[in-house]
Structures are given as structure tokens and as C-alpha cells.
Amino acid sequence: MHAYALKRVLQFIPTIFFITLIMFFLLNILPGSAAYLAVDQRKAPDPKLIAQLEKEWGLDKPIHIRYLNYLKGIATGDLGKSFLRKENVSRILADRIRPTLELAFASIIIAVAVGLPLGFISALKQGTWVDTLSMVGAVSGISVPQFWLGILLMFFFSVKIRIFPTSGYGDGNIINLILPAISLGVGYMALIARTTRAAVIDVLTMDFIRTARSKGLSELLVNYRHVFQNTMILVLTTVGLQFGSLIGSTVIVEKLFSWPGIGSLLVDSIYQRDIPVTQGCILVIILIFLIVNLVVDLLYAVIDPRIKYQ
């Protein structure tokens, strides 16, 4: 188990290397334009000033040298300086990680707490109106654009009946977290409900369920001991794999709710062509995704004793 965990952690390094490679070249292919955009656009661009800025930001060096410098920086936790704010990128990012993590995990909790029972009940009551209704709900949940759902929630719960604040972080008040977390979590919840339903239906046809019933176990015990525990692994896989799209969607939900996280910072930095910040945000988002998947991988062994890592 420990050896496996170590191996998985070591696999991180090449992945991060290639991801930064793709992202760095994607964002830095246009040479010098960042400096051009940073100077006052209303006046004719002063070539001297641009040259000076390029030198200051290291944009005058060839791209592969810049990439090597960037990698060296990552290894020491230095992600460069913001073009616009004279601050270290890692410093700017540090303040933003917590709100994003809070939002993401609140969404997961809501999604699992609602989606799991919903899928379970659907499968046990297969073919009834309960099943139909929750599956119609699930496919709608997958199809609804999060930002639109957010707008609707905002309208009903903040404007019509003033229960929740419209937007903002509110010093980390849990009440500010609820609407963004629901908007972000609904699609995820729907996916979990669908996966759970399919997994439970699958497990119900297995021989060991018939055996459990025939030896006289109560329905409750069969459902909990045999069905629930056997579906967990599939559900966990969904949670891990789809976490990427969830963390990606924080971008849009954060922007809508003025949530001071990585996602809204990413969008702002793209507007401002502040490339070091954009790079930093993307790196952090991908790191969060990879770490969650690592944890999911390691959790398999805890949930399913049949899985042994060699």
C-alpha cells in the first residue's frame, strides 16, 4: 500500500511536467504582446518602454530558456511575478485557494448527500414514478448551465425571498457559500444519482444478492451490507473522474457569484493578459484535480478489501 502510494505520487512529476509544457507554450507563443498590452494603449506605443518591460519580465529571452526558468521556479515554489500587480504569483494564489476549496468541497458534500440516496432509491423502486421522476431530474441537472441555474437561484433566494446574500465571500460565512455550492453541485449530483442507479441495478442481479436473500437476511441488511458497499466503488470512481469538470466549472460559478477564488482570478488574469497569473491558476487547478484523484485511488483499498496494491 505504501509502495503503491509512493509510486502514484512519483507519477505526478512527469504529468506535471507535460502539463506545464503544453500550457506554457500555449500561453507564451505570442512573444512580447503582453508588454505591448500593458503599456497605455491610448498613446502611440513607446518601443523603448516596451523593450524595458520585456527585459524586466524576461520576455526578451528565447521561449525554451523561459520555460526552463519557469520549471526551476516551480520546483522552488516561485511562480514568477504578476505583470500588473508587482506581487509574487504564489502570494496572490495563496489567498485564493481556500475559497475555491471550500466551494468545491461544499458542492461535493451536497452532491453526494442528495445524489447517492436518490440513485439508490431509484434503483430499488425501478420503473415506478419515483424512479422516473428522479431520473428526469438527473438528466435535467446534467443539462442545465450552472451559471443560469445560479442566476435563477440568486433571483429567487436573494431577491424575491431574501434568505441568502446575492454574491460575495462575506468573510467566509457559510450562508454565502450555499447558493454557489448548489449551482456548482447540481450537475455533479445528477451524475452521481445516475451512476449509483446503474451500479445498484447491476449489483442487484448478482448471485451473491440472491444468496444473501435466500439465507434469510432482512431486506435492509441485504441493501446495506451487500448492495451499498458494492456500489460505493463505482460511485467513488465517478466522483474522482468528474471532479475535473467540477473544479473547471468553479471558474464560471465564482465569476457569477463574485467569489474570490482561483477561478475568478483565472478569468480576470485572462482579461488582463497577466500570463504569469494565468499560468499559476491553471497549475493550481490541475494540481487540485490530480491530488483528489490520488486520494480517490488510495481510498479504493479502504472501501473495497478485495483491492490490494502490490
Add this chain to the structure above:
Amino acid sequence: MKSLYVFFRNRINLFIGGTIVLGFVLMAVFAPVIAPYHPVDDADLMVAEQAPDAQFWFGTDSQGRDILSRVIYGARISLSIGLVTQLINTIIGIVLGVTAGFFGKLWDDLIMGLTSIMLSIPSLVFALAVMALLGPGLVNVFIALGLTNWAYTCRIARSQVLSARSLDYVTASRALGYSRGRIMFEQILPNILGPILVIGTLGIAYAILIEASLSFLGLGTQPPNPSWGGMLSNAREQFFTAYWISIFPGIAIFLTVLGFNLLGDGLRDVLDPHSVLKHQK
């Protein structure tokens, strides 16, 4: 007629999804005929932000344009982005996946490595990075989304090829001396298209959602083009004075995406009878 009814009776997903998609396709094709006004040119500040009434069924926006007409024309942008970008993704995915599965060895390792890297970058974030490089605009949305979502198709194509590779008809084709390209794309490909079609249909839904998100952030389709996501980008401020501006484009996105999702689910039930049988047990 009766046989149609029997076909769709157990395939309600396929029926509803297909109907919705067909409806939006017709709407996009016949937009100039159906739309009562021009989506961009018919702007009249005298009637700005009017609530839905007999003249403007969906109301008007802050520049006095008819929202119904803009929603109808918006179908053109959303559908063409969904279809074209998913087609690009499917082609990339098929070419890489089929060759990886067929040739194996180093090429397979390389493609699989690239796929797992693509899968560890959230699609919206990757699309944002490409938009950051290219700048906002409709053409750039096509490029960004066309490069974003091929990894699933690639994996499925590869695994299908791996299982088809040792089947008798492939062995027979080899014995007949067919070229490798002919075996891959003329013999194997038609036999594995089913799952690719399913993932492609679901991918269209996803691409439409991402385009709407990019335009909502102001990085996608630019005004005055009537993109559904773009129409929602000022929604937060306008909701308090004119809710209809954001209600109708949102419903349009929701229904289109729902239609493609249902269609994809329905196609899966038809093309993969195994999954249906299992679920009906």
C-alpha cells in the same frame, strides 16, 4: 405508423431527445423565416427592456432588440459550434485512437500518455487557455473547442480496436493482403462506430454548454452576434429590472443540451442492446 409507435415505446429517451434536437435544427435552418425581427439590426431604443407582450413574445433587451428573434438566431451559433467542434474532436479522436490501438507499442504509449494529460486538464480551463492565446471571437471558439474534447473518443476508439483486432474478419482482411490503412478505416472503423456516435452526441451537448460558458464570461462569441451564452452575460445586473432577458436564452441552452443528452442516452440503448437487457432484467 404502428411500427414507429412500437419502436419508440420503449425508447422514450430517443424519441424526446430526437424531437427536441430536430426542433432546434429546424429553428436554426429556417431562422430568417420564423423570426419576426432581425436579431441585430432591428434595435429600437424606444422599446428597450419591454416585458413580454403580444408584439414581443419574449420581450426586448436593453437595446430594444426582440429576444425571441435573437433566441431563434442563437440556435444557429450554438448548433453549428456543437456539431462542427464535435466533428473535429471525433476525427482527431478516431485517427489517434484507431492508430494507437492498431499499431500499439511506442505510438500507443505516446497517444495514451497524451490522452491522460488531456483528461487531467478540465475542458473549460483548457478552452479558456486557448481563448487566452487567440483572443475572443467566434472562429477562435471553434478552434478552442475543436481541440478540447477528443480524449474520450480516442480512448473508446482505441479500446474498441483492441478488441476488434483479433476478430476473424480482421484476420481475413490481413490474409487477403489489404493495406493497413484499409483494414483500420474500411474494415474496423464501421464496426466500432456505435459507441463513438454515442459519445459524440453527448459531446455536442457538452460543447454547447462550454460555448455558452465562454460567451457568458465574455471570452466566446462577441456581441452583437446573438449567442445564448452572450445574451446572459449581463444577466446578473438585468435580472432585477428585466428577468425575461435571462430567462429565455437560458431555457434555450437547457433544452438543446437536454435534447442532445437524451438523444445520446437513447442511442446508447439502441446501439448497445446489452445495456438495455441488463437493465430490464
